[in-house]
Amino acid sequence: AQKVTQAQTEISVVEKEDVTLDCVYETRDTTYYLFWYKQPPSGELVFLIRRNSFDEQNEISGRYSWNFQKSTSSFNFTITASQVVDSAVYFCALIVASSGSARQLTFGSGTQLTVLP
Amino acid sequence: DVKVTQSSRYLVKRTGEKVFLECVQDMDHENMFWYRQDPGLGLRLIYFSYDVKMKEKGDIPEGYSVSREKKERFSLILESASTNQTSMYLCASSLPQRNTIYFGEGSWLTVV
Numbered sequence: 662a663q664k665v666t667q668a669q670t671e672i673s674v675v676e677k678e679d680v681t682l683d684c685v686y687e688t689r690d691t692t693y694y695l696f697w698y699k700q701p702p703s704g705e706l707v708f709l710i711r712r713n714s715f716d717e718q719n720e721i722s723g724r725y726s727w728n729f730q731k732s733t734s735s736f737n738f739t740i741t742a743s744q745v746v747d748s749a750v751y752f753c754a755l756i757v758a759s760s761g762s763a764r765q766l767t768f769g770s771g772t773q774l775t776v777l778p
Numbered sequence: 779d780v781k782v783t784q785s786s787r788y789l790v791k792r793t794g795e796k797v798f799l800e801c802v803q804d805m806d807h808e809n810m811f812w813y814r815q816d817p818g819l820g821l822r823l824i825y826f827s828y829d830v831k832m833k834e835k836g837d838i839p840e841g842y843s844v845s846r847e848k849k850e851r852f853s854l855i856l857e858s859a860s861t862n863q864t865s866m867y868l869c870a871s872s873l874p875q876r877n878t879i880y881f882g883e884g885s886w887l888t889v890v
Contacts, residue, residue: 694877704787704884706868711878715785726799752821765836766879770820 667769684753692758782882797856801869810852811870
């Protein structure tokens with residue numbers, strides 16, 4: 662069985678601070694995909710990034726960056742120079758290749774990020 | 779852009795009522811999913827469908843059924859709504875060969 666753990670339930674920072682959201686996953690599959698989603702107060706889950714298990718290259722997209730380390734089973738997400746609009750719940754999630762054609766996400770419990778002005 | 783549309787954002791229903799939550803996607807995705815989201819419990823999969831008229835139970839199917847008569851539409855049915863089904867329901871879709879799942883805006887259901 663798969664598991665995704667987001668140990669930080671809530672984080673509060675002041676605007677322009679950097680913040681890192683932690684994600685630790687468990688799976689016995691060698692082929693899997695990791696995701697981050699953002700859920701603003703409106704409710705929609707917005708896809709941010711997908712990373713497959715064979716690609717440990719870190720990725721940067723604007724103020725967002727992701728650090729994938731298989732050795733520690735972690736896929737952490739950093740927001741640089743945070744803004745009030747970054748306030749949302751962030752979910753880390755996992756799909757394993759062995760789960761068949763209708764691959765399902767296993768979600769972490771989410772981290773509520775609040776960015777104060 | 780992928781568009782997953784949930785017909786009702788906010789519903790209030792009475793205990794025992796039959797409730798339909800509708801979801802439509804416009805990207806010809808084979809896979810569609812229904813999740814519910816509750817505080818402290820995260821997102822849990824109720825049902826999913828990998829083709830028209832095909833469905834499989836997720837982690838918490840009790841009290842729910844689904845219908846997929848057309849590829850673009852996936853309905854979640856509460857045969858007899860109960861207060862413990864008060865929740866936020868999220869529909870999603872994906873292509874089998876792609877590993878990204880796209881979500882709708884969510885439907886907030888209150889059962890009184």
